[in-house]
């Protein structure tokens with residue numbers, strides 16, 4: 001039985017722990033947890049039946065206790081990943097699963113990669129999309145050679161207005177200095193996919209983008225600084241926090257409505273508790289009056305060694321969350337959208353076909369998350 005220690009039991013940490021518990025209970029179990037948020041730590045300890053000597057509130061005590069499992073999942077916030085991965089190696093962990101992005105400092109990324117290699121540490125970054133059935137199928141078609149060589153990739157990520165508002169305007173990733181630029185936070189997966197498909201070195205990158213919309217000059221007349229402060233624009237505002245987090249009916253609700261733990265720290269929160277945090281916390285702020293500075297739209301162009309090119313675009317302004325990919329090759333093309341289970345493959349002069357992919361229909365990249373943990377535990 002493999003023991004898995006988890007540093008940071010927030011959204012990601014708890015999700016991975018739940019996958020271990022529900023899908024891999026015969027092979028692995030949670031052996032220790034550390035989180036400086038006492039509410040979260042206590043709830044997780046109860047849910048996973050972990051005694052006090054396996055629960056740490058302080059990272060120094062956690063690391064000083066030495067290796068607390070066969071593997072460590074590092075699921076803390078972006079700015080801590082480098083130092084936590086270094087401390088994990090100091091503590092003797094040989095299997096580390098590190099949340100993305102590794103760091104916004106390239107020297108830190110290189111240092112971690114170098115050290116892991118030298119010390120024989122299996123350091124895996126959570127680029128979960130590589131593990132989803134959909135992207136693995138695209139990779140398989142490309143590798144088969146039937147489409148010839150890749151010429152260009154046109155890839156896009158539609159973040160969805162509500163998701164962007166939650167994470168990049170009101171939430172954890174609203175400030176570039178505190179965490180990461182939005183492209184790094186959201187699209188490191190996409191850049192990773194493009195690099196994975198291309199299988200050759202990227203020689204040149206350029207990028208442009210802006211924070212176009214979520215600024216105070218775009219606030220509608222009558223908007224107040226918090227949604228619950230008598231905002232007169234509330235009824236016509238798609239970003240109204242009360243609606244998104246509490247009152248939207250089931251058939252209309254986005255996944256944001258089910259993010260109660262992000263609001264209150266508690267796995268199950270009452271309506272009253274949610275209202276309380278919307279009144280006082282960041283998630284109740286008007287999207288036009290937040291201290292956000294990350295871009296809400298950005299484009300990247302990439303040139304590769306043999307003349308292949310790629311474009312990636314990211315936008316907050318879409319109704320749904322999905323990624324589209326169009327890969328043109330010398331003998332054919334692949335066209336797909338990751339929320340579908342089919343990919344269109346056209347072979348020049350021979351016509352097209354629809355290729356089915358095995359995907360678990362869940363919102364966002366949860367499909368990739370499940371398969372990622374499955375592969376990790378097996379390895």
Ligand SMILES: NC(=O)c1ccc[n+]([C@@H]2O[C@H](COP(=O)([O-])OP(=O)(O)OC[C@H]3O[C@@H](n4cnc5c(N)ncnc54)[C@H](O)[C@@H]3O)[C@@H](O)[C@H]2O)c1
Nearest residue numbers: 008009010011012013035036037059075076077078099126
């Ligand atoms: N792989 C993916 O697709 C994916 C998706 C979303 C988020 N992420 C990344 O995962 C990471 C975690 O995101 P999240 O949404 O779970 O955030 P979160 O804020 O919900 O969770 C982070 C947890 O770490 C704890 N923590 C932070 N610093 C700590 C420290 N020094 N000691 C102890 N506990 C500490 C916090 O209290 C919190 O509970 C982020 O870096 C994010 O960018 C990855």
